[in-house]
Amino acid sequence: MRCQPRYKGLVYIWLKNKQSCLLCNEPADGTAPICMACETELPWLGDHCETCALPLPAAGLTCGQCLKQPPRFETVIAPWTYGFPVDSLITRFKHSAKWPFGRLLAELLAQFLQHRFDEALERPDALVPVPLALKRLRQRGFNQAAMLARWLGASLDIPCEEQLLKRIHDTSAQQDLKAEARRKNLRNAFALAPDAPIKGRHLALVDDVLTTGATAQALARLLMEAGAARVDVYCLARTPKPGDAT
Template identity: 75%
Template sequence: MRCQPRYEDQVYIWLKNKQFCLLCGDTTDTPQPICTPCEADLPWLGDQCSVCALPLPMAGLRCGQCAAQPPAFERVLAPWAYDFPVDSLITRFKHQAKWPLGRLMGELLAQSLQHQFDEGLERPDALLPVPLAAPRLRQRGFNQAALLARWLSQPLGLACEEHWLRRVQDTPAQQALDAKARRQNLLRAFALSPEAQLRNRHLALVDDVLTTGATAQALARLLLEAGAARVDVYCLARTPKAAEPA
């Protein structure tokens, strides 16, 4: 006796479904939509400053700026230098809403962080995405840092506190300003939500790219002054530009 009805057409078997690399279009042999050659060719960050992740010629050193004036944040963790094709992937994710590219980079960042946790890196208590000002959020439609924090939260088993930080003042693009103007620009740009629970917490800021570190510095100071014990920075990429003085 047959307990299943006969079905003559082809049956979809999801285990045989092919996944394609988002960079080159070839089929992949990895859990993520990126093939092994493309993943190997990404601009992985090598020797770097042990604090701000600035690319350096040797490992285990601090850059001159961090040695002279250590920033408020403890450490920056970024898997890549801001170079091709990562720079293009981040731009398309942020400004063209190519979410699959952001999700791919977020998953690879999560893998990199988990490896470092396994090697002894101290795990934070919560992830805090760098907030966007309301006008920019309306224009873009999403906060790329918040998406990254969500994509890191589940695989790493870390709380994502999207609303603890608020951007209360929109500011001009940081790249167009000198160091003094950047610091002044960010002086009153951020605020804490009343629901934020920071006392003696180890927190990690999440963003896409760290350039001068001015935003991370302003937020880390705000968190530490409110009682946080330590602030790290998790981002996708680091530009070859020194962090600003504290």
């Protein structure tokens, strides 16, 4: 009896020198399965809020929301806006278990972060994936944030600590809610693991997309109140303000 499903597609091996682009199927230029043309055309995040990475019309600014209510996290690092084809790749990775797409995006995010570290962004002590509710984890079969954090940790040589945070209440799906409803939805949704080593550490939360920042804010507050020295947020994409062009 066959124990493995039949799969006729390509299996991407990051140690190989020759890859085909996952987006256009042309030969890739490097070890990651994406060609230079497709990588250039990704929706790279331009000018944005220095704190929450919200797309803005000019560089070096802080958005009104962050000025009015400064979040507990220090900064959000995201390479892209949530637009085509990144939005499609994230959706297929997250909801259809197309892991090569997630791995590709994680590899590009790792390169982006390394560039920022070289430009004096402070390296964190550990990567902490946003936890997934147990019910949703059982339905999906994996936590996409945890997978991203593992890939980033391996590429950047930063420990990935998946057990620091727990999601103790199963809440409604965040994408179906507006900003205030998201904040209310997350009240008391998270907790620290017993004896979690938090005090004095610089931690980076890892997730796929930042929309209103409600989840990141809830987790950052929890970590900072437990004594963390600093909390950053690393994600693949940042959504624009509702009504703005992507």
